[in-house]
Amino acid sequence: MKRQLKSYFYGGIHPSDGTDKLLSNQTPIKYYVPKRIEISMMQSIGHVSKCIVDIGDRVTLGQLIGIPQEFGTANIHASVPGIILDIIKVDDEHDGVYDVVVIETDNNFDINELYHNKDYSKQLKDISSYSRETLISSMKDGGIIGMGGAGFPTHIKYETNKTIDTVLINAAECEPYLTCDHRIMLEFPFEIINGVNLMIKAANANKATICLEDNKADAAKKLQEILENSNLPIKVKLLATRYPQGGERQLIQAVIKKEIPIGKLPAELGVIVSNVATAKALADMTFNETPLITRCITITGFVNKPSNYMVPIGTLLNDLISESGGISIDGDNKIIHGGPMTGTCIASNSNGNGLIGGVLKISSGIVVLGDEEIIESPCIRCGRCERVCPAGLAPFKIDFAAIENDLSLCDKLYATECISCGACSYVCPARRELAWRITIAKNEIFNQRHKNGGK
């Protein structure tokens, strides 16, 4: 019998009919070791770590090569053993100046050794010997950051002085096309549950809930089977598939059925949200002393062989595209880093060879999409945008105010509460770029508040 699932956050859309995920959700993770990697000192947008190695140095696997130099940055480690060929200085007008470390991989490096035949991948571990403090410091040492997209250092979240009741593990993967979280749950279930157990301890929480959408029922079943024979305080929760379920605030609303007050963090409600890949990273660090140096990434869309890869951080995107058989669309295309709803376009009309840069800790996927020109037409006030907005805003009104440059009206219409999910732009029949303009207005309002000394 199929249970009817309900989803309890406001608004939301179904941007996918499920076929996009089918491209890659049945393909087992492939292991791929590149000859050469490029590790960026900017692992999440706008946050730059300081490089502490030089050209010509030999680095071992997991050696520290970058250290935090400002709030929001984390340690960065060598993801392959090898020799540093070059350090490229990038000067990006948006994101600032940062180094990219180029490493040539040693010939005898085998990535499989990292993962297979470890005891924590076959059984549940007793974690009584780890304290909250040691776990938080291993998050810090391991350079663990949120792997779902924002890339906020995990230890800062867990250092909270608020009382935490529940750790929510975000495995919603609500973005169309992406399947990397789905695959790691199927292939690394013990690592994940061990990691979640550690997270409960690190947060000093009572319990954890792993939240999945019902298009990943097979993964939920697998996790459930393991949990059934244990007495861990971990639950698996299936949610009706809807975008943006994986938004932190939406997930909390869907599972805890409470809203985080405006301007507050989830910890206010006694909740911490962490990505499922982050849980695996914590288990790897704690039981295997492997810092965050690999991740699973989905290469999909218009490529000949859509696949999921377990790769060292810094693996070149070009290599991954050609490993996936190259781009399969003749017409206009655009290549998206991240999911199609919130990701960034890193190239258009590329043949897949000219991509710059490597995999980041936050890279969940590379999606190749067809491109079409979007011509905006006047709003017909159909109200669809308002209906789907998970923040409860009236996007068409804010859009109008933004075009008129009326920031104070944008502010009154709560533009600052927009989570930039893009649901409004997706549904708009007039094809208005609502999310884009609202996000610009939002950032502008924050800038002004900052200038005026407010928060």
Added chain:
Amino acid sequence: MINNIEKTPNISPHLKTNKTSKNIMVDVIIALIPVFIGSIYFFGTRSILIVFSAVFTCVLSEYIWQKASKKQITINDYSAVVTGLLIAFNMPVQTSIWTIVIASIFSIIVTKQFFGGIGGNFANPALVGRAIIMLLWPAQVAKYVTTYHASVDAVSSATILSLLKNGNDFSQFTKWDMFIGNIPGAIGETSVILLVIGFLYLSYRKIVNPVVTGVYLLTVVLITFVFGPQGLFTGDYLTHLLSGGLMIAACYMITDYASFAPRIRVTLAVIAGILTAGIRLWGIYPEGACFAILITNCLAGLVDRIIKPHIYGMKLKRDKV
């Protein structure tokens, strides 16, 4: 600033629905085709003339206006066609063509373009067109005739609602006549069944929300039943439901996107229902739907301010920053 930031390919989301404004308008036009055919069947080929002059004038005035004011030309989204159809359907078959042309120009230029084009109108353009004619040349839209298929020959006749209002006998029209549209009235408003067929299509395509229409009809039925001529609970609600402009209003006017703001649409539907029934029962006009909806359109701004949206994470008061 924001309006002249240049667009880059990097505007997320990178996926968009393929349902465009034009698709929506085409669906509305499809939904109105049965009514159009019905109008020819009941009132003869002059209906074609009325419909075409309204549609043609609407599209042309929109084009000329946008061209002259150097705006984005939007006639290919077909919204002017929909407006034209609805204006025509609200006119009796004897209406002179110049009246229709004036109503169309007025609808498009004053109601729609003065307020910023599609979506900017605060009131339903088609109804404004009709209301203007009712106010300026009431005789033009009072010449109702029976249909080709009535038991009597095509003669001028009062509408059922005015017979009902004045307490006259209208037993020559059966409920079945009313249901299929075999009664005097504006060319597109008489046939309940054809209007409903189109409406079901639009509901199926998720273009309109049937709940709102239901709420509106229910309100009218309830009030006309309760406040009957022979005392409470004696009203002839079925006649009210099946005749006049109620159905076309319920199916196509209160579902208008712009003037019935979606978030507060149910509330507005109740208000419009009360006003419609009120005008029909106690007003000077036999028909209430048109003015009731226009009045509701004007109240929309107020209702919008009273019923506040719920913003995620907003407690009763906003945290002052």
